[in-house]
Amino acid sequence: MTILDGKKVSNDIKNEIADHVQSMISKGEKVPHLAAILVGSDGASMTYVGAKVKACERIGFKSTLIEMPEYTSEEELLEKIHFLNTNDDIDGFIVQLPLPDQIDEQKVLMAVDPDKDVDGFHPTNVGRMALDLPTFLPATPYGIMELLERYQIETSGKNVVVMGRSHIVGRPMSILMSQKRPAGDATVTVVHSRSKNLKEITKAADIIVAAIGISEFLTGDMVKEDVVVIDVGITRVPDQTKKNGYRLAGDVEFESVSKKASYITPVPGGVGPMTIAMLLKNTLLARERHG
Numbered sequence: 001m002t003i004l005d006g007k008k009v010s011n012d013i014k015n016e017i018a019d020h021v022q023s024m025i026s027k028g029e030k031v032p033h034l035a036a037i038l039v040g041s042d043g044a045s046m047t048y049v050g051a052k053v054k055a056c057e058r059i060g061f062k063s064t065l066i067e068m069p070e071y072t073s074e075e076e077l078l079e080k081i082h083f084l085n086t087n088d089d090i091d092g093f094i095v096q097l098p099l100p101d102q103i104d105e106q107k108v109l110m111a112v113d114p115d116k117d118v119d120g121f122h123p124t125n126v127g128r129m130a131l132d133l134p135t136f137l138p139a140t141p142y143g144i145m146e147l148l149e150r151y152q153i154e155t156s157g158k159n160v161v162v163m164g165r166s167h168i169v170g171r172p173m174s175i176l177m178s179q180k181r182p183a184g185d186a187t188v189t190v191v192h193s194r195s196k197n198l199k200e201i202t203k204a205a206d207i208i209v210a211a212i213g214i215s216e217f218l219t220g221d222m223v224k225e226d227v228v229v230i231d232v233g234i235t236r237v238p239d240q241t242k243k244n245g246y247r248l249a250g251d252v253e254f255e256s257v258s259k260k261a262s263y264i265t266p267v268p269g270g271v272g273p274m275t276i277a278m279l280l281k282n283t284l285l286a287r288e289r290h291g
């Protein structure tokens, strides 16, 4: 069994980007500038956005964090998005999800200029992805594709089961892996909360991408020998033995599944760090495209 070390691979990618930034600086070029909008003070979102800003600093990007209170109105958020869309100093920006209930998420995502949409969530960019046109790929699926590619995991003709149909992970993952591309050419099945005979389907999978948001849902009896398992889940599970009162769990019961897997991502240290690295890669791409 081999651990798919997202922490190591993401560090390799960040070092590659940092080298690129140094060469931009030596040529007198402007360095990439990422902005992030965080509405409210959800603990997990604050952690994620903080990690994104810190990663920018480490590799030499400029970053701007815009924090808005929980009671922010949709109009106020749309104004801020307009400001970032029209500010030439900003190459790309993200609006951290989830948003408070009074704000229509779809309306917000559609307000982001597709040329600055480094999360790849705008319908224009989702459409471009589906048509295999140049675009910003959403960071988590992009990170998983990169991880599969760098570990040279054969995907062509393999049975892939994607668990979950979210707009951010499951749906794009199923599209990308079925396309003609590196880490693609797979036969993809998407399963979700209404799927029947789940175990029968997962047992036939060569590769499983678990992205349903239920901690330790996929267990050893649901997979075949030598399966490749990508665990996208990250849930805080109460644990009194921990100082902060919780531990992080994935959608996969690591203990039982890892005994049968040929490759598996850990949580934390698997998909999570890859997401941040690919967001940085998209921001670099945005800078280069803006010329």
Ligand code: GUN
Residues within 6 Å of the ligand: 094, 095, 096, 097, 098, 119, 139, 140, 168, 275
């Ligand atoms: N919330 C969970 N994942 C993501 C992500 O990739 N981008 C943003 N903006 N919010 C998220």
